[in-house]
Amino acid sequence: MKCVRCRARAEVQLRAHNAAYCRPCFLFVFRRQVERAIDSERMFTQGERLLVAVSGGKDSLALWDVLADLGYDTTGLYVGLGIGVYSDVSHAKVVAFAERRGLPVRVVTLEDEGGGLAVPTVAGLTRRVPCSACGTMKRHWFDTAAVEGGFDVLVTGHNLDDEAARLLGNVLRWQSDHLARQRPVLPATHPRFVRKVKPLFLTSEYETAVYAFMCGIDYIVEECPNAAGATQLLYKDLLNRLEAASPGSKLAFVKEFQRTGQPAFAAAPRESPNDCERCGMPAYGTLCAYCRLVEEVGRKAAARAGAPA
């Protein structure tokens, strides 16, 4: 198989793009794909300060790598979720990457800064699915770090597979409010929200894995131990079967949604948020989702402490 750009021996085949590339051409095309997503969706400009949420996984580190190469002003943000060894290893990977590239990184550890509320504690006390508690908590600390650090944009490493799985989940239950907000760029809708963008929304997990491998990026390979059995993984499996039978299906699903599907749902605008009475972040009600969660944890922890052993 030959590289479709330079006819050298291809090292990677991308069936969804009906293409194959040698290593230098793949790296060129990968960076260009990210750049095009940023430009065509008007995600951000060179003058803006970007906070890049990094988990230690391949997607966010590959993205940070590309953004730094493209000359953007980036700072990494690592939120330590307190998920045992998984968190320790991913923390170390992020710090090592930042040091190697000479890039600044901020670390928020939930046990310390989140009032001792690590994900397993919160999930256990509230009996929520860990991924649900984790999502609420991560969003809160991402938003807080972005606004308090004076950043213009919060950048996340959600890739095509993540977006397709999320879209499938939203569609299977026809959650029109979620469908209305599933976009690669979410403008700041409140003084304490910054713009949120996903430059990898058209880049597959496979592509970021190849990029990270080719660039020698050392990332945490393990899935989060809480993710086992998560619905997102079922959706990803279904979409992978579809993709195997019909390459390009995922890309068409997400791309065509942005073009055709999403506008049908975006028509109904969401009410503008209030200020959370406790933390001042945006809230649909008196408290934001995070403060509601913290309150629930406090209530249940007190009940458990008071209950007979």
Add this chain to the structure above:
Amino acid sequence: MKCVRCRARAEVQLRAHNAAYCRPCFLFVFRRQVERAIDSERMFTQGERLLVAVSGGKDSLALWDVLADLGYDTTGLYVGLGIGVYSDVSHAKVVAFAERRGLPVRVVTLEDEGGGLAVPTVAGLTRRVPCSACGTMKRHWFDTAAVEGGFDVLVTGHNLDDEAARLLGNVLRWQSDHLARQRPVLPATHPRFVRKVKPLFLTSEYETAVYAFMCGIDYIVEECPNAAGATQLLYKDLLNRLEAASPGSKLAFVKEFQRTGQPAFAAAPRESPNDCERCGMPAYGTLCAYCRLVEEVGRKAAARAGAPA
């Protein structure tokens, strides 16, 4: 396991409904489910004349059986597609069922009434996927038989699995015009169209199979030989995997689409159709889809006859 209605020994479990039934209660609930779909979607009334499209498979025969039991004025319509033994066997099953129940049936054989245009010939000459050619041809002969026979309603046996697979396909490509028209009731939009309804749209394939078995309905078990490898079967397989992991998913997908998703797409009305210049049926252009297909077949057959051997 016990019947959830009468506590007798259950014979069938329906995980999507979190229920199990003995034989009499299943038959009661099955008929009531069809009745409720007819009433809640205002599909038709007792005074109207129904043309029921029957393929010889379990869905359409089970539906015809229920409609006759409910006292509706039904006539069966069998369209012989000319797909070899499959068509011969399904024809015989339909005629036998009609005789046994003492119900009238109309038969249209494409080789005779369709100008010799059976599905394999058309698919071969036009190089279309057989299911695509077949769909266009069946729709044409269904519509023609309904309007020329003076019927009020055309009833088809599309079940929940069919509707979920079709919905998934429409969603994966975000075909908003198809999504706008995927409804259990399509009103007549032209003098030569009658209303089209799908009373089984919330009834699973499994339920119709159980009903047909319990009632001793003799149906053709084989899938159409052309369906092998069809995209619909891939979508059904994906949805079956989803259903196994999360029972009730298919029902929620189709039901919630009708409630929440569909209105978002139905907003943009379709232009009203013209009259086909050749056959007078509704057309978006000068010719209807069927007459365009027939014209293409004629052109290609002539080219083939004129080409050197």
